Amino acid sequence: MVLNSNDMVHLALLSFFKGLIVLGIMLFHAAYTVYAERKIIGRIQSRLGPREVGPYGLLQPLADLVKLLTKEDILPKEADRFLFKLAPLLLLVTTIVNLSVIPFYPDFIIADVHVGILVILAFAGLGVYGVILGGYASGSKYSLLGGLRSAAQMLSYEIPLTVSLAGVILAAESFRLGDIVEAQANSLFGMNLFPQVIGFLVFLICAFAETNRAPFDLPEAESELVAGYMTEYSGFRMGLFFLGEYISMYVMALLISLCYLGGWSLPPWMLSLLPILKEIPPVLILLVKVYFFIFLFIWVRATFPRYRFDQLMRLSWKVLIPLSFLNLLIVMFFKLLT
Amino acid sequence: MNPENYVPTEYLPLFIMLVLATLFAIGGLLLGAFIRPRFYYPEKLEPYECGNEPSGLPWQKIAIRYIPIAILFVVFDVEIAFLYLLGVSFSSISPLALGGAIFFIFLIILGFFYDLKKGYLEWTRF
């Protein structure tokens, strides 16, 4: 686009406010996901979860924030001061930027670019630096090993994740997430889930591993690595790592909903069965899907034991990568038929 | 449209989001800097080692097993780039080009299965 400077300022201001809204909503969601997680896991373990701060403990996220802000900020003796400070910023910022290419609504997207999925992959790739540098800069054995392990984990699971996404791209022939949703709405089943069950499962499992969530929460394997690359971090810096984890949970949930479940659209057969569903606002449909996946993240964390590291690697290289290529071949086959 | 003064304005919001996120993170850190306590003593700044005295520096030789994974990741990343491009232009290229692309993917998968069979990806090999 060729724009004059006036338009440019207009665009900048508009996207600035859009960004503020998205960031605000996302931070609110991240904070209350922590609360929901504690509450749900509490109930699954026959406990009550947080209850003391505010009615039903609803002010707990605020209390957590105050605690994180007022906690002492410790720079370990052996730490590389600059890198130590840089690492959490790198991880959080690269995660937040992913939100800008995700459409939340047919017309609401911060940066409507051609290569949405590539942007997400690029910034996810940069996020690995936050993990490795956090581990390296702390000057602690647990941190270094934890950082290396998480990096190896993220690299191993990024391959099946991206290959299964290739199936989605093949189905829509576009990198733009909006196009992918539209292509699904026009397809036979109304969502990518049905021709690509394998891809969906592979993506789901990889999403757990990419966000370092249980059962793949190796960096938080207290019994062997203390807290992995986060061991030496305290206070708000650790809070940034945590926030990054929860926002990346939302990015992954949004990606799954958009790429496999048809995003804000409902499948045509469902609409013809129940015409009343047309009245639901699209953003609500997306939200329900996203919340379901967030619930799944929490539910799985409360259910499954942690993987051992060699099992984790075996799962990725021996099962998920061949499966993701199989999924791709199936999609290609279908595409050639039609 | 003139390429001389083409500006990729779609990417401006991306940049703005980047700045916003950085501002948020740094702002939070700065806000905390005003209210958080500072009581440092040498023991507190020591790296964590389960309560023992730290023994040596962490930067020692670590298992080489991480390297094959990184190498494979590079190879697959390059392949994924082509896979994605193939995905985007799948229905608009000629059968010959499609055959070439599928041969490309097939060759990499073959190499991958060779490694798998030889056991180079076994974590517990050594």
Add this chain to the structure above:
Amino acid sequence: MSVVRILFFYFAFVILLSAFMGLRQRSPVKALLWILLLFVHIGGLYLLLNAEVLAFLQIIIYAGAILVLYLIMLLILDVREEERSMLYLKNWQSRIWAGLLVSFFFILGSLTFVNKHRGEHTLDKLKEVGPSKILGRLLFEDFTFPLIILAFLLLVPLLGIGLLFVKRRQDGSA
């Protein structure tokens, strides 16, 4: 000066600066971070050239994969600080070679420099079809043979991984 010019000079300046700083830096990990900055800015330069796909593939592959490989290598090999004696630009022969290499690329660049935009893939066509689709079509239609050569090139590291292990087995160490 137009916005494009300003952006171009910004990217060019940061690329040169980060390359220089990366060479000067004594800690290899920090040098690597400067190179990361360099790669990201090269991506920005591609973006200005209207090569969106290339820009992000540049970041994904160079910054997200190759540099990570180097970083992991650095952490494993325990190189915290570069040895002073290893500076290969100390003696005059290597300086001359380096200078010749730089001037070769400079001459090559100035010889192939084209001061106008041409070709069939104009900006309007790019906007119409989408940059990714055009790139894909071009790649697979016109460059099928180089692609297959690339596949064989990529096969080499896959087959070569075994060498890492063969050497270790001879040591008998784990």
Add this chain to the structure above:
Amino acid sequence: MRLSPRHILLVDLLKGLSITLKTLFKKPVTVEYPRKRVQLYASFRGRHALVRDPVTGDARCVACLKCSQVCPSRCISIKFEDDPEKGVRKLISYVIEALRCIYCGYCEEVCPVGAIVLTEWFEYSQSTREAFLFDKERLLQNWDAFVKTFEGKVYTNKFWNLRGVPESLKPVFKREGIDVKLRGEAS
């Protein structure tokens, strides 16, 4: 690698998920402590106390040392002297280090006169170590504090009744309990 349909369809994983989903809707077992309390079981072993004798107003202890001998963590230390006139032992000091106690209840089991008991009193956290060094006076006070909250008239302890010992061979207090109401008249 094991490969069965059960494995491929992730049956086991889904089973686990269904179990946790069911628990999600069950009633939590948590009792919110400061507001609600659990009903303590009879003879819950809590804070140590020396029973105040209703007649003399002093401890019932006869310094037989059985409790300190039987104590696995050796947290009871007793000093005594012989009183030549009456021919009995006289207790000088009786100290329990409560932080070392493992609440096994052997001491109250073995005590022939029912002098030491572990009362059903569990809220006695302190912030110093010295506060857990219970001497005789503190132990007697512990008993008084416990009796104030005790609702029944006669205190009996489940651990006084050793299995296998016939009822007729037990001391009187173990059969009939200690009359706690007499305390006010005696002291």
